[in-house]
Amino acid sequence: MFTVNAYAAPSATEALVRTTLERREVGPHDVLIEIRYAGICHSDIHTVRGEWGEVRYPLTPGHEIAGVVTEVGEQVTKHAVGDRVGVGCMVDSCRECVNCRNGEEQYCLNGMTGTYAAVGRDGEITQGGYSTHIVVTEDFVVKIPDGLELDVAAPLLCAGITTYSPLHHWGAGPGKKVAVVGLGGLGHMAVKLAHAMGAEVTVLSQTLNKQDDGLRLGADDYYATSDPETFTKLANTFDLIVNTVSARIDVDAYLSLLALNGSLVNVGAPAEPLPVNVFSLFTGRRSFAGSSIGGIRETQEMLDFCAEHGLGAEIEVIPADKINDAYERVLASDVRYRFVIDVATLS
Known part of the structure; x- marks a missing residue:
């Protein structure tokens, strides 16, 4: 010792x-x-x-x-x-x-x-x-x-592997619409990575305070979730939503933003349970999933990807x-x- x-x-x-x-x-x-x-x-x-x-x-x-x-x-x-x-x-x-x-x-x-x-x-x-x-x-x-x-x-x-893994697993790339909930430690890397993978990226944040940052980091759009109109305008839009926040969200509201066969994936870990109405999953064959960090092989892959694309x-x-x-x-x-x-x- x-x-x-x-x-x-x-x-x-x-x-x-x-x-x-x-x-x-x-x-x-x-x-x-x-x-x-x-x-x-x-x-x-x-x-x-x-x-x-x-x-x-x-x-x-x-x-x-x-x-x-x-x-x-x-x-x-x-x-x-x-x-x-x-x-x-x-x-x-x-x-x-x-x-x-x-x-x-x-x-x-x-x-x-x-x-x-x-x-x-x-x-x-x-x-x-x-x-x-x-x-x-x-x-x-x-x-x-x-x-x-x-x-x-x-x-x-x-932060890198926690967001890279679900983006990779759920096929973020050209032709896919990806939303990132929260622009914090995890969320800012999710935006960078999804953009580098070729996906169309939208940030969903409580306010527009970080909008300039989000667009600079690679987001194509940025919406405030405190505005109810956001959920009306973006209904049935996304192939993948990565939720990075460690606080309670209205899961059903975010599920409504998914396109057919879309997935809402939680990587943020709130201390309290997140309830979901099963009927929110029936509409559009939607999925509510979770993802935890990544394996060693995938972590190395993520680091190599970041180096190749100049991402830190x-x-x-x-x-x-x-x-x-x-x-x-x-x-x-x-x-x-x-x-x-x-x-x-x-x-």
Whole structure:
């Protein structure tokens, strides 16, 4: 074991504080990563505040990790010292079930191991990327292409793959009309990705406050959902709607915007249930679905796609001592569009 600097939540109700944590020694198949940047995801806030269930404290969050390999185990073949790499929302899975074998480790039938707040194979609680170093098995480390700077790449490890995966799975591309609900950390990447895939993209946001940004990022249209006329005008329009908001929405109203065989896919994760009237699905053979991050193979594919198309997250880089301020600003929707911690400020 060795000690690294970190920021951690002492409890669900206290601010995160500077601390240290223990990392395991590098094993035969492990990679030691010096973390350069770590994104702040809304999931971090939900988790450390106990909104998604009980967690064990102190807890270091962070699952949007970009850094450089500084040591590899003797049997590692996929990475080398000096490689620019990333770690996303998971650091292990059973690797034996049908989903794992098919490259869908996020849907591991025995439960994937989250980057933080999960129980690892050693029985210890995993601790995330608000820290200077992390040790991860090589199979759950991805390469960051040279065309992506590490700071703008970090949020792609969650926000990028969380939106890329449903867009890819549901066939976003030329001839398809895609709507993105919410223009935040997830939504802004959904717009960029869907546009790069060739789809016609519409942003559905509560207000028009971010309209200029939405159009700049690649949206063709932008509508305010606070205006009832929006739901009348856009009825039966979209092949795919990706809902990125982590708050309650009127699911039936959004289902009415789908064309025949259209799908409303949730990637935002509100704490409370989202009720749906089944008759909203009958009309137009519509689907209401969910999608969770992406597998390791697909995450690498997403990073390569972003590098090819020059796509990175829109970020505001902060020092570690501004993490608590950043949390409050995330909750107030006061960021465009992702906070990224400069981990050098933890050294």
